[in-house]
Amino acid sequence: MNSDISSEKTSQLIKCDAVISGGGPVGLMLALGLAQQTFQVVLAEMYVPSADAPTSFDGRVLALSYGSMLILKKLNIWNDLVEHVTEIHHVHVSQKGYLGLTKLHAKEADVPALGYSIQSSDLGKVLWQHVLENQQIKVLCPARLMTFEEHESIIQAEIAMTSESAGISDTSYEVEAKLIVGADGTDSQVRKILGLPIEEKSYQAFGVITQIETEMHPQGWSFERFTEKGPVALLPMKGHFHKAVMVCPEDEIDRVKALNDDEYIALFASKMGERLGQFKHVSPRVIYPLKESYVPQMSKGRALLMGNASHTQHPVAAQGLNLGIRDIEVFLEMTSLTDDIGMPVFLTEYANARKSDHEKVMGMTDGLIDLFQHQSPIVGHLRGIGLMAMQAMPTLKRRFSRFAMGGDHS
Numbered sequence: 474m475n476s477d478i479s480s481e482k483t484s485q486l487i488k489c490d491a492v493i494s495g496g497g498p499v500g501l502m503l504a505l506g507l508a509q510q511t512f513q514v515v516l517a518e519m520y521v522p523s524a525d526a527p528t529s530f531d532g533r534v535l536a537l538s539y540g541s542m543l544i545l546k547k548l549n550i551w552n553d554l555v556e557h558v559t560e561i562h563h564v565h566v567s568q569k570g571y572l573g574l575t576k577l578h579a580k581e582a583d584v585p586a587l588g589y590s591i592q593s594s595d596l597g598k599v600l601w602q603h604v605l606e607n608q609q610i611k612v613l614c615p616a617r618l619m620t621f622e623e624h625e626s627i628i629q630a631e632i633a634m635t636s637e638s639a640g641i642s643d644t645s646y647e648v649e650a651k652l653i654v655g656a657d658g659t660d661s662q663v664r665k666i667l668g669l670p671i672e673e674k675s676y677q678a679f680g681v682i683t684q685i686e687t688e689m690h691p692q693g694w695s696f697e698r699f700t701e702k703g704p705v706a707l708l709p710m711k712g713h714f715h716k717a718v719m720v721c722p723e724d725e726i727d728r729v730k731a732l733n734d735d736e737y738i739a740l741f742a743s744k745m746g747e748r749l750g751q752f753k754h755v756s757p758r759v760i761y762p763l764k765e766s767y768v769p770q771m772s773k774g775r776a777l778l779m780g781n782a783s784h785t786q787h788p789v790a791a792q793g794l795n796l797g798i799r800d801i802e803v804f805l806e807m808t809s810l811t812d813d814i815g816m817p818v819f820l821t822e823y824a825n826a827r828k829s830d831h832e833k834v835m836g837m838t839d840g841l842i843d844l845f846q847h848q849s850p851i852v853g854h855l856r857g858i859g860l861m862a863m864q865a866m867p868t869l870k871r872r873f874s875r876f877a878m879g880g881d882h883s
Contacts, residue, residue, distance in 0.1 A: 484645050487611065489513040490814065492630050492650040494618040494663050496522070498535075498593075499780030499797040500656030501600040505548050506805045508609035512814070515648050517632045518614045522601040533593035533759075534682075534716035536561070536708055538795040539584050544802045550603060557595035559709050560586040562693030569700040569744060579693075586693075590708045590716065613646060618662050621653055623774050628653045628815065652815030653776045659766050661782035667773045676763040678703055679726045683758045684710070685717040685741070688750025698745050705744045717741060717755070720763065730760065767835065771827065772820035779804075784831055796834050800827055 491507055493500045496518025504514045537545075537558070545551040564587055567574040579587045604610050613632055621630035627649050634644040655663025664671065691709035698705050703720030710716060719741055721729050732740060738752045766785045771778050780797040804823055811819045 484647055486647050486649070487515055488649045489515045489611070490650060491515075491652040491654060492517070492621075492628065492632075492648045493654045493656055495655065495657035495661075495780070495782070496520070496601075496604075496612075496614065497656060497658065497780065498596060498600060498794060499801065500654070501597075501604050502545075502548060502550070502798065503654060503656060503779060503801050503804070504610050505550065505600070505603055505607065506801055507808075507814075508607045509548065510805065510808060511609065512808075514610045515632075515646075515650065516604065516610055516612050516614075517616045517618055518612070519617055519635065521615050522597065534684075534708060534710060535591055535593055535596060535794055537589045537591060537798075539586060539588055541795045541798045542586075542589060544798050547802075550599065553599045553602070554591065554596065557599070558589040558591045559711060560693055561588040561590065561695045561709060562586055563695065565694060565696045567696075567698050567746075569698055569746070588695075590695075590710055592710075616646075618657070619645070620666060621663075621776075623776075626775070626813075626815075627651070628775050650815070651775065651813055652820075655776065655778045655782040656780045658781045659785055661778060663776060664768060664778055664782055667776055669768055669770050669773060669778070672767045672769065674765040676765070677723050678763045679721050679723060679729075679760050680763050681719045681721055681726075681729060681758050681760050683717050683737070684756040685715050685738070685752050686713050686754040687715060687748065687752060689713070691715060691749060694749070696745065696748050700744050702744075705741065707745065707748060713749075713753075719744065723762075726760065730758075765835065767831070771824035772817070774817050775815040775820070777804075777820050777823070784835070786835060796831065799830060803827060 490512040492515045493504055494517050496516060500516060500518070504516045507514050542551060545554065562579045564577040565574065566577070577587060579585060604612060613634065615635045616632050617635050619631040619633050621628055623629075628651065630648045630650065630653055632646045632648055634646075653663065655661045655667075657663060659671075685707070687707075690713055691707070693709060694707075695709060696707040702722055702725070704718070705720070706716075706718040708716040708718070719729075729737070729740070734755050737758070738755050741755075742752055764785065766781075768778055768783050771783050779800050781793070783800070784793075784796065786793045786796070803826060807819070807823055807826070808814050813819065
């Protein structure tokens with residue numbers, strides 16, 4: 474990893490197949506997938522990964538679908554993640570105030586687990602370890618993409634090394650590549666340089682994330698309960714601990730922020746109901762506004778957006794990262810169809826191939842929110858009938874399970 478700061482202005486030329494801006498999960502997985510196919514990759518990331526990063530709960534616990542696990546196996550990453558994940562064998566879906574529930578089981582879906590929870594810090598450490606050991610990937614970190622242009626079928630990108638103390642340093646790189654990928658989040662620098670518009674929708678709500686300890690061990694159970702104010706969820710972690718999610722309307726968030734631990738536990742319990750005995754301890758809360766974003770044009774010229782740079786979703790269906798991982802899988806599969814992975818026609822074909830999956834996930838997410846937050850008692854009873862019908866109809870339940878697992882894996 475290159476993080477030296479020179480006292481004189483220096484610029485070095487690097488030639489590669491693809492340059493990736495962003496060292497989050499999607500950027501790292503894509504780099505590893507391209508390297509596996511013998512492409513030369515440059516990855517630029519602003520923040521230095523730390524081997525002694527804090528392991529305390531920070532709210533960032535991710536739910537990997539069964540489909541994502543299969544993709545990570547193909548990338549030869551999964552074996553190093555197994556010790557860090559908690560398997561989800563059962564999902565309990567219900568609604569507060571009305572009858573009706575659905576239970577999904579891994580055994581019924583004929584899979585070892587419906588999904589897996591993992592701390593973001595653990596996922597990051599494993600991915601960075603693989604990237605730093607891969608000779609096909611050159612990491613520039615801490616570094617920032619300054620600008621890029623396309624000239625004669627080549628991307629020319631300027632990447633500046635940075636430091637926390639001095640900001641932009643005098644060392645920079647000119648990177649020539651066939652393709653540039655923006656995996657740099659919702660505020661993507663790549664998207665801004667391209668001038669691509671972003672569509673944003675506020676749910677006028679906040680996600681309140683915490684770690685809760687329960688009296689009983691979860692035994693692989695995950696719970697999601699819909700209320701008229703928004704869903705609450707429990708995602709199993711190691712031991713008796715869970716990631717606990719509560720969606721709170723924005724006009725109530727100040728009151729929720731002011732609650733002490735006992736008061737918060739009482740509020741969460743009133744929404745979730747009794748699960749696994751008493752809720753015993755709760756960590757400090759992590760609170761963030763809930764928004765959906767979507768960039769209708771995923772590619773332009775020799776540039777491509779992936780992950781949160783392309784789309785972010787409401788957490789109700791836990792599909793955000795899993796959708797990004799499926800983006801990677803399809804891209805890697807389609808690279809065999811071209812001799813030039815940055816060819817604009819190829820990138821357009823890829824973007825078109827991913828459009829239906831994006832629209833399906835975003836439509837399903839919005840549909841769940843609209844359906845379960847509708848305050849009509851008639852709609853509430855109809856929701857209950859629907860949940861009971863799903864529980865009683867194996868075919869319908871399997872279809873819902875396949876969506877939750879990230880595709881058809883029968």
